Amino acid sequence: MTITHFSALLPRRRGDLRPLGPPPVAKPGECPEHPGNSGTYCGPCASERKAADPNARAEIRTERINRDCDRRFPARFRHAHADDPQVLAWIQQAAADPDSGPSLLLIGPTGTGKTHQAYGALRALAPELAGRDWLAIREADLFGSLRPRPDLNLEAELRQYRQASLLLLDDIGVAKLSEWTEEITYRVLDGRYLDMKPTIITTNLTPDELRDTLGDRIASRLAQTCTIVVLDGPDRRRGARP
Secondary structure: OOOOOHHHHOOOOHHHOOOOOOOOOOOOOEOOOOOOOEOOOOHHHHHHHHHHOHHHHHHHHHHHHHHHHHHHOOHHHOOOOOOOHHHHHHHHHHHHOOOOOOEEEEEOOOOOOHHHHHHHHHHHHHHHHOOOOEEEEEHHHHHHHHOOOOOOOHHHHHHHHHHOOEEEEEOOOOOOOOHHHHHHHHHHHHHHHHOOOOEEEEEOOOHHHHHHHHOHHHHHHHHHHEEEEEOOOOOOOOOOOO
16 A cells, blocks of 8 residues: 655645756865855855854854843943942842842942943843833923823823833932922832832932921832942043044
């Protein structure tokens, strides 16, 4: 009895209606494994070797992570590099536990490099956050994105800020205060506190001013969960290139 495979009974697609023949043979000077490609440098061979090399795979992953940071960081901070000793120590702690590690609160006057250190810390942690959702936003822009409008699902939008693996919230306390902004700030930070999600926060406010602005409950949560780094010195922006 002759056994016919079921696939042989299926109609052939138009693209399949071509004669089957021997595989292509490389011409002189072509790669024997990939005919049509140069024997001196074969792109497919190079890609295969790179994919099989652990070091090359790590390099590809690093390049992908850096491109993602470049795409999502503000242009001014794409080359930010954390160098403050306390921030570097926090990065090590956070990298050891990226899901529920400590938060970071950067305090200092205008122009002392808080946002630079914050984005530098975020870039340093980016390899640990690969595959996770992270967000970076200024507080004023956060409020702007959540302003009531007909097409806004406020709870869904809030959820992404509350549940992001890491949130960088820049310039907290700068936006004009209202009952609505206080509620938004409280819900975001309190939600992250309850879920033990790390947050990077920068502010020009002193600790006392921060308590007055955010309220005792949020200030207490930040004191409990944050590594607090105070940056001081002259305004680095004065005389700097635009």
